[in-house]
Amino acid sequence: MHSPEELRLGVETYLNELVLTSELGELRDAVRYSLLGGGKRIRPVLALATAEALEVDVDHMLAAACSLEFVHTFSLVHDDLPALDDDDLRRGQPSCHSRFGEAVAILAGDALLAEAMRLALSYEAPAVARELTTATLGMIGGQYIDITTSGDRDADGLVELHRLKTGKLLAAPVGCALAVAGVPERDQGPWREFATDLGLLFQIIDDVLDATGTAEQLGKTPGKDEAAGKVTYVTLHGIEHARYLADEVRSRVDDRLAILPADTSVLAEIVATIRERQA
DSSP, rough: OOOOOHHHHHHHHHHOOOOGGGGTTHEEEEEEEEHOOOOHHHHHHHHHHHHHTTTOOOOHHHHHHHHHHHHHHHHHHHHOOOOOOOSSSTTTEEEEHHHHHHHHHHHHHHHHHHHHHHHHHHHSSSHHHHHHHHHHHHHHHHHHHHHTTOOOOHHHHHHHHHHHHHHHHHHHHHHHHHHHOOOGGOOOOOHHHHHHEEEEEEHHHHHHHHHOOOHHHSSSSSTHHHHOOOOOOHHHHHHHHHHHHHHHHHHHHHHHHHHHHSSOOHHHHHHHHHHHHHO
């Protein structure tokens, strides 16, 4: 099996060599700028590691895995726009709208999403595209809740928000791998439960980092959620309790991994990397 770093390098190679649709013309510059400007590639690496655990060839999984990175990058480009989070920094460089202008950034985000669907539809069966579409719609629905409820959320509302906004696209790598592997729906439950808890873990850590990290560490402007008056795991519970919650969820994720009928050692490394993202 490949290490997480080997999988990440495979993703970088695929993304760098991928030929974007010619009809995009010079808009491809803004798309590449956003897509290739850094990032940990957690979602595609998670998809590849899950595929390997399911005994799927990594090369066969790359298109599906990288479609997730396209969707994730689309969400970042649009989130940074003045109408949403209004952030001038992303992945340690000027955000797309800061570099190319707001109109071009909107189109670049649209193009990233369309390119993601093109990759997902490269498989003979529609299951990968269905997984990706469902996750994208959930993420967009979560974003809508985020901008319309802001500080008016309790603990249950926060869980529902992040189940959609963050969790859907972090569960999708596992779902896409299940689709490519052809795992029957009746056998998917334990895998999807692991993916759901992993998404929750990621979000709690993200909230802690937003409150404690620096722009150099995060590659984006810290403290934006608190400044906007948004309810997060930190503002709702405090930093120390949020870290306690992360440990609790990490323990549950480890338990989920332990019962999966596969070699999950690489997935365990990815979980550890997510948990250790602390400032």
